[in-house]
Amino acid sequence: MIAVIDYGGGNLGSLRSGLARRGADFEVTHEPEAVARAAAAILPGDGAFGATMDALRERGLDAAIRRVLAAGKPFLGICVGMQLLYERSIEHGEHEGFGILPGSVSRFEHAPRVPHMGWNQLELLAAHPFVENVADGSYVYFLHSYQAGVGPATVAACEYGDRFAAIVAQDNVMGTQFHPEKSQTTGALLLDNFLRIVATR
Numbered sequence: 001m002i003a004v005i006d007y008g009g010g011n012l013g014s015l016r017s018g019l020a021r022r023g024a025d026f027e028v029t030h031e032p033e034a035v036a037r038a039a040a041a042i043l044p045g046d047g048a049f050g051a052t053m054d055a056l057r058e059r060g061l062d063a064a065i066r067r068v069l070a071a072g073k074p075f076l077g078i079c080v081g082m083q084l085l086y087e088r089s090i091e092h093g094e095h096e097g098f099g100i101l102p103g104s105v106s107r108f109e110h111a112p113r114v115p116h117m118g119w120n121q122l123e124l125l126a127a128h129p130f131v132e133n134v135a136d137g138s139y140v141y142f143l144h145s146y147q148a149g150v151g152p153a154t155v156a157a158c159e160y161g162d163r164f165a166a167i168v169a170q171d172n173v174m175g176t177q178f179h180p181e182k183s184q185t186t187g188a189l190l191l192d193n194f195l196r197i198v199a200t201r
Helices: 012-021 032-037 049-058 061-070 184-199
Strands: 002-005 026-029 040-044 075-078 086-089 101-107 116-121 139-144 146-148 154-160 162-170 173-176
Touching (some): 026 032, 061 075, 173 184
Parallel strands (some): 040 075, 075 173
Antiparallel strands (some): 101 146, 162 173
16 A cells, blocks of 8 residues: 655645556555555655645654655655655755755756746656656656755756756655646656556565
């Protein structure tokens, strides 16, 4: 079973629909123990980095997520859920993340307008089962004001004034800065790939 983490925010409706269409075995839960014992977990994000981390801590979900990550179970972070995988963010002050990926999350500096909202293209940089069959130049849907720079775990980048990490993957940990559940064909392919990774663990 995949735990879809409900911390009181995040875009649960469309993600729930996207997983249901694929026949995924999942549960939307705010219970730390349910998250910790799940075979895999998805953290959808919507809102500010610090507020999201605070909400996770208040519910004991931060510790549950750390258990999932430490156990090597497949984990997918979406939007702010991906950003939390980094060491820190400077959104409305400095906040610590889970520290799985090196670096920090910062506001766009050279974007034509903020937030970055709408469709943009992926630049594939590396191979990983999560991006299998995803074509270079595929369009996906973004909605964010903060971004992480391209780093060692970046498997796809995007250009929007600044060049930033659009998809990250490191061992069992995956993340998308965009919303796969709103990204039509490419998003569906990524969800399928994640479910395939879960099934092989």
